[in-house]
Amino acid sequence: MLKIFVSLLLSSSVFGETIDKLHPLSIEFIDAINRQQNTWKAGKNFDENTPMSEIKKLTGSLKSNFKLPIKHHKTDVEIPDSFDSAEQWPQCKDVIGTITDQSACGSCWAVAAASAMSDRRCIKSNGELKVPVSSQDLLGCCSYCGFGCKGGYPYMAWLYWKAEGIVTGGLYNTTDGCKSYSMLPCEHHTVVGPRPQCTDYDFSTPSCNKRCDNSALVYNDELTFGDGFPYTLNNAEDIQREILENGPVEATFNVYEDFLSYKSGVYSYTMGSLIGGHAVRIVGWGVENDLPYWKVANSWNYDWGEEGYFRIVRGRNEVDFESDINAGLAKI
Structure with missing residues (x-):
C-alpha cells in the first residue's frame, strides 16, 4: 500500500510542486512527461523564457463547424501494416520528402495543404509535375481562408485550390515555380541552432501579388487546380485507403503543452493545457511495439x-487527429 501511495504522489508532483503548476517548458515538466509514459521521448526544445505567445505562432489551424463532404472508401481494399508514400511513389520521393518551415507565421494551414497538393499532383502525373504548389500564393491570396499568418481554415484551402487555383512555387529562397515562400526559416525550438530565432521576427501575412518572382513566368500559366469537390475523412481506415490511392492528406489536431517537448517515438497526450490547433501532413503509418501510429510531416x-517528422497513435482519434482530415484530387 505504501508503494502505491508513493507512486501516486510522484506521478502528481515533482519535488513538492504539483504538475499543473510547473512551467510547460521546464525540465521538471519534461521529466514528469517521461515518467508517466514510455511510448515517446520528451526533451528540451524551447528555452523556458520563450513567451507562450510566440509558441502559439507555431500553430494556426482554426476550428469551424463547417465540414467538407465526408468520403468513404470501399472496404475491400487491403490495408498493409505499414506504408510510406515516398517509398510507394519513388518518382515523387523528393517532393513527398520535403520538410517545410512555416517560419514565424501561423501558416501551417496553408503550408500543410500546399505540401499535400504538391504530393498529389506529382503522384497523379507519375512524377512529371514535380514543381510544388505555392503555399505563399495560398497564404496571401485566399482572403476567405481565414487570417493568413494569424491562422486559417484548412478545408478552405482545398476549396480555394478548386475554385481559384494556386500557382507553383517552392521553399524560401528557391527558384522553383512562380512564387516561393517569402519568410525565411528560423529556429522554432532549439536554444542554439544554425538559423535565427523565430522570436526575433513577427511576420505579417504577405500581400497578394498576382505575378511571379521570375518575370519570365506568367502567373495565370502557372496556376494549378484541384479536380472535383474536395472532401474530408474521419476514420482511420478511410484515411489509410485515401493515402494508398491518392497520396498524403492534410490533418488538423489539438496541440497540448506536452507536444512542445516531443523528440521521438509514438506521441499520445500525457499532460498539459491546450495551446491551439495545428495542421500537418500524413505521409504514412506503421506499428511499433504493437502500437499503431501515423507518420506525419511537420512544418x-x-x-x-524525428528529422522533421513525428509519429502519433493511430486508430483512437488521439487529440482529435483523425476527426478532420482534408484532401482533394489534383487536376493535371
Missing part, C-alpha cells in the same frame, strides 16, 4: 522531432 524544419 517546423528538419531538425525538429
Whole structure:
C-alpha cells in the first residue's frame, strides 16, 4: 500500500510542486512527461523564457463547424501494416520528402495543404509535375481562408485550390515555380541552432501579388487546380485507403503543452493545457511495439522531432487527429 501511495504522489508532483503548476517548458515538466509514459521521448526544445505567445505562432489551424463532404472508401481494399508514400511513389520521393518551415507565421494551414497538393499532383502525373504548389500564393491570396499568418481554415484551402487555383512555387529562397515562400526559416525550438530565432521576427501575412518572382513566368500559366469537390475523412481506415490511392492528406489536431517537448517515438497526450490547433501532413503509418501510429510531416524544419517528422497513435482519434482530415484530387 505504501508503494502505491508513493507512486501516486510522484506521478502528481515533482519535488513538492504539483504538475499543473510547473512551467510547460521546464525540465521538471519534461521529466514528469517521461515518467508517466514510455511510448515517446520528451526533451528540451524551447528555452523556458520563450513567451507562450510566440509558441502559439507555431500553430494556426482554426476550428469551424463547417465540414467538407465526408468520403468513404470501399472496404475491400487491403490495408498493409505499414506504408510510406515516398517509398510507394519513388518518382515523387523528393517532393513527398520535403520538410517545410512555416517560419514565424501561423501558416501551417496553408503550408500543410500546399505540401499535400504538391504530393498529389506529382503522384497523379507519375512524377512529371514535380514543381510544388505555392503555399505563399495560398497564404496571401485566399482572403476567405481565414487570417493568413494569424491562422486559417484548412478545408478552405482545398476549396480555394478548386475554385481559384494556386500557382507553383517552392521553399524560401528557391527558384522553383512562380512564387516561393517569402519568410525565411528560423529556429522554432532549439536554444542554439544554425538559423535565427523565430522570436526575433513577427511576420505579417504577405500581400497578394498576382505575378511571379521570375518575370519570365506568367502567373495565370502557372496556376494549378484541384479536380472535383474536395472532401474530408474521419476514420482511420478511410484515411489509410485515401493515402494508398491518392497520396498524403492534410490533418488538423489539438496541440497540448506536452507536444512542445516531443523528440521521438509514438506521441499520445500525457499532460498539459491546450495551446491551439495545428495542421500537418500524413505521409504514412506503421506499428511499433504493437502500437499503431501515423507518420506525419511537420512544418517546423528538419531538425525538429524525428528529422522533421513525428509519429502519433493511430486508430483512437488521439487529440482529435483523425476527426478532420482534408484532401482533394489534383487536376493535371
